[in-house]
Amino acid sequence: MQTDAIAPAGSRGIDEILAEARTRLARLDAAQAAAAQGDGALLVDIRPAAQRAAHGGIPGALIVERNVLEWRFDPRSDARLPVAGSYDLPVVVFCQEGYTSSLAAAALQDLGLHRATDLAGGFAAWQAAGLPVTA
Template structure:
């Protein structure tokens, strides 16, 4: 796993940064994310409001815009969501296409949320797989 303190050593492009952060966890596809949610994992939708309004929502997903994510999911935080009960919580972060979610997971790992992962392909992959979406 790449230590985030190494990021500042020399400039890297976003593709290399994504590769580095993704090497620290196992990403999952839509079917595995649906199974994880059915088994108690917390799906967290970090898409911005316009995308949610345009494309819909994953039923049962916690909506937390990206700029609030760490505050809402830190189990020790004063602004945590009621669902943020433990550092051992299984979290699946969902963005629109599976890029921003990888960076978000890296941040959650630094907070000690070691079971956090993200959805490969994001919401668009979830929808394309025919999984439930509400308006």
């Protein structure tokens, strides 16, 4: 889709924002994410309910939809989850294909969760690797 709109000075396109976010992440492939989960990292599924219903899920993953993620993981937030009381919490965020999760993991890092990262390729990569999934 081409547009004739002129971008405001200093604005960045989503591709630039995504690339910058990923420079801060030590992204994990599916096998690394599974190993991290085995070592105590929290896998967080940020996909909408419709995607989870259509594609399945990862056993043991915590479901926190993207629109409330920061509130649920900010240790300073009154709306945080009980598990989210530490800035040292290892969190691996995933979405369906690994785009939104990069932005979400960078947002968690902005909150101070320095170990937050994402699953490269998302749930699709996990499934393609033959790792366990739920219906």
